[in-house]
Amino acid sequence: MNQQPASITLPVPVRRRTALTALHAIPWAVALGVYALFPGYEPLATQMFVMILFALSLDLLVGYAGIVTLGHAGLFGTGAYTAGILAAHGFNDPIATALCGMGAAALVGLLFGSCMLRTKGLALLMLSMASAFLLYELANKATGWTGGDDGLQGISFGPVLGLFEFDFRGRTAFFYTLGVLFLAFLFVRTLINSPFGWSLRGIRENDRRMGAIGCPIYQRRLTAYVIAAALAGLAGALQAQATQFVALHVLSFELSGDVLVMLILGGSGHLYGAFLGVPLFMFAQDLLAKQDPTNWQLGQGIILIGMVLFAPGGMMGIGRRLMAAVRRRARP
Amino acid sequence: MTEIVTAVPCLETQDLCRFFGPVRVTGDVNFTLHPGERRALIGPNGAGKTTFLNLLSGRLAPSSGKILLDGLDITQTSEVRRIKMGIGRTFQITSLFPKLTARQNVYLAVAECEGIAGAFFRPAFSHAPQMERADELLHRVGLSDVAEIAAEELPYGRQRLLEIAVALALRPKILLLDEPAAGIPTAESHVILDILETLPKEIAVCLIDHDMDLVFRFAQTITVLVQGTVFVEGTPAEIAADERVRKVYLGEGGHDGHAAA
Numbered sequence: 213m214n215q216q217p218a219s220i221t222l223p224v225p226v227r228r229r230t231a232l233t234a235l236h237a238i239p240w241a242v243a244l245g246v247y248a249l250f251p252g253y254e255p256l257a258t259q260m261f262v263m264i265l266f267a268l269s270l271d272l273l274v275g276y277a278g279i280v281t282l283g284h285a286g287l288f289g290t291g292a293y294t295a296g297i298l299a300a301h302g303f304n305d306p307i308a309t310a311l312c313g314m315g316a317a318a319l320v321g322l323l324f325g326s327c328m329l330r331t332k333g334l335a336l337l338m339l340s341m342a343s344a345f346l347l348y349e350l351a352n353k354a355t356g357w358t359g360g361d362d363g364l365q366g367i368s369f370g371p372v373l374g375l376f377e378f379d380f381r382g383r384t385a386f387f388y389t390l391g392v393l394f395l396a397f398l399f400v401r402t403l404i405n406s407p408f409g410w411s412l413r414g415i416r417e418n419d420r421r422m423g424a425i426g427c428p429i430y431q432r433r434l435t436a437y438v439i440a441a442a443l444a445g446l447a448g449a450l451q452a453q454a455t456q457f458v459a460l461h462v463l464s465f466e467l468s469g470d471v472l473v474m475l476i477l478g479g480s481g482h483l484y485g486a487f488l489g490v491p492l493f494m495f496a497q498d499l500l501a502k503q504d505p506t507n508w509q510l511g512q513g514i515i516l517i518g519m520v521l522f523a524p525g526g527m528m529g530i531g532r533r534l535m536a537a538v539r540r541r542a543r544p
Numbered sequence: 545m546t547e548i549v550t551a552v553p554c555l556e557t558q559d560l561c562r563f564f565g566p567v568r569v570t571g572d573v574n575f576t577l578h579p580g581e582r583r584a585l586i587g588p589n590g591a592g593k594t595t596f597l598n599l600l601s602g603r604l605a606p607s608s609g610k611i612l613l614d615g616l617d618i619t620q621t622s623e624v625r626r627i628k629m630g631i632g633r634t635f636q637i638t639s640l641f642p643k644l645t646a647r648q649n650v651y652l653a654v655a656e657c658e659g660i661a662g663a664f665f666r667p668a669f670s671h672a673p674q675m676e677r678a679d680e681l682l683h684r685v686g687l688s689d690v691a692e693i694a695a696e697e698l699p700y701g702r703q704r705l706l707e708i709a710v711a712l713a714l715r716p717k718i719l720l721l722d723e724p725a726a727g728i729p730t731a732e733s734h735v736i737l738d739i740l741e742t743l744p745k746e747i748a749v750c751l752i753d754h755d756m757d758l759v760f761r762f763a764q765t766i767t768v769l770v771q772g773t774v775f776v777e778g779t780p781a782e783i784a785a786d787e788r789v790r791k792v793y794l795g796e797g798g799h800d801g802h803a804a805a
Contacts (some may be wrong), residue, residue, distance in 0.1 A: 402665055410668045413659045414652045417641040425653040426627035
């Protein structure tokens with residue numbers, strides 16, 4: 213107030229709606245382009261779609277609700293095992309088992325979330341890890357249901373919508389996972405643009421203030437957690453269906469860590485961070501493993517450290533800064 | 545000593561106490577606030593003013609005693625419930641959503657107040673009545689021109705005004721202001737006072753501040769807290785004339801000296 217006269221008229225940011233709309237189409241165009249131009253890469257692309265969905269569900273927590281968790285694989289694994297176990301017992305409709313996987317993960321999320329969301333910060337991080345370890349050991353011991361260390365083998369799923377059999381080349385899995393990812397993406401986008409999504413941002417920014425404007429913080433964060441759990445479970449179920457196999461890895465701490473790294477690389481809280489981070493992580497992993505099959509994780513660590521130090525917003529952060537620079541250049 | 549004793553109080557405390565360990569920060573406070581009243585709470589640093597406000601707003605639970613809102617016992621009522629019942633507040637240390645714009649800050653409060661904040665499937669900022677309310681509140685505190693600026697980029701004084709707009713968005717019957725002019729140069733605190741004077745008459749306002757010009761111009765009644773207890777209560781003229789208050793708080797120079805000790 214002291215230096216700034218009230219009469220300054222501030223430039224209202226001009227919305228470049230058309231340009232932005234075109235940008236939104238990029239990930240989907242790339243996905244279809246891969247299908248058209250690189251036959252044989254369908255299984256890899258499918259794997260990426262699953263991980264993008266998984267990272268997207270984590271973004272809802274980390275990027276919007278401000279809940280940092282190291283146990284997200286617990287929910288992914290719950291979805292994968294639910295779909296896998298149902299298929300092993302002869303109930304193998306893909307969409308129905310995917311919905312069951314979502315439901316089971318949502319229930320597990322409700323159970324663990326209602327305990328751990330009473331805490332914050334480091335305690336929350338520890339509890340989230342513990343919850344995933346618990347599930348991991350449960351699956352490890354319940355060999356009759358899960359196959360334990362050997363994984364759940366010999367499962368097969370019926371045709372999608374009763375029409376499209378999962379084929380050897382992975383084309384059905386490709387379009388099925390892409391379609392589900394697209395619907396889930398639309399859902400998440402609607403959610404984060406809703407008043408609910410904005411109240412999550414408010415909690416992330418300043419939970420004390422949010423409480424003082426009458427927001428039921430615990431309830432709101434739990435709702436977000438259960439939704440993210442359902443989406444993670446959906447991703448897990450898709451993974452089980454696309455690979456016709458469930459290994460203990462789906463519940464592992466390593467996977468919880470990887471998905472968080474993917475999200476950080478891509479940029480959390482940007483909606484599209486998952487779409488950039490997952491391919492970047494998987495390509496880097498592939499490249500590094502070729503260079504040095506034993507110590508490739510060293511390279512991964514260096515990339516992550518570099519990213520956090522020099523580009524804290526991840527790939528999306530770099531993109532935003534570039535776009536801002538271009539705009540500044542364009543404006544006289 | 546108070547002049548308004550006829551009306552029914554909207555907020556009342558009975559023998560309110562709060563201990564931090566063995567230290568009594570609030571001691572047997574019997575306090576009444578009437579609808580539409582303009583009250584100031586003053587006292588030296590460490591007198592327990594903010595603690596008292598925290599007890600009223602539900603941020604802290606009292607060790608003993610009662611708090612009544614319109615005669616209803618709300619001692620055990622949660623902070624969130626009390627907000628819904630009409631107790632709004634601002635904070636001594638600015639507490640906003642730093643990365644969100646001024647309009648978004650106010651919108652979040654409007655959305656909570658109007659019960660749409662839990663909605664999933666309709667876009668935020670798309671509802672005309674809520675957006676109009678948010679804009680009207682920004683206008684009321686003179687922030688219309690910076691509606692699209694992030695709160696953290698606003699000059700400090702305007703952040704204080706945004707705090708008030710956020711609190712007003714909750715349609716309070718009682719507004720508790722914890723040092724609204726804190727950190728603002730004394731020469732400019734009149735801006736805050738101007739805004740406070742336009743507050744709807746039916747809202748009861750209880751304010752803490754160290755800026756004595758602001759306090760004495762704003763308040764109808766002043767309560768002086770010393771070491772957690774009510775030292776004296778009265779009109780600004782009575783307080784200014786009170787020798788004991790001069791001694792413990794205002795210093796020898798009286799209120800012209802801007803005692804900010």
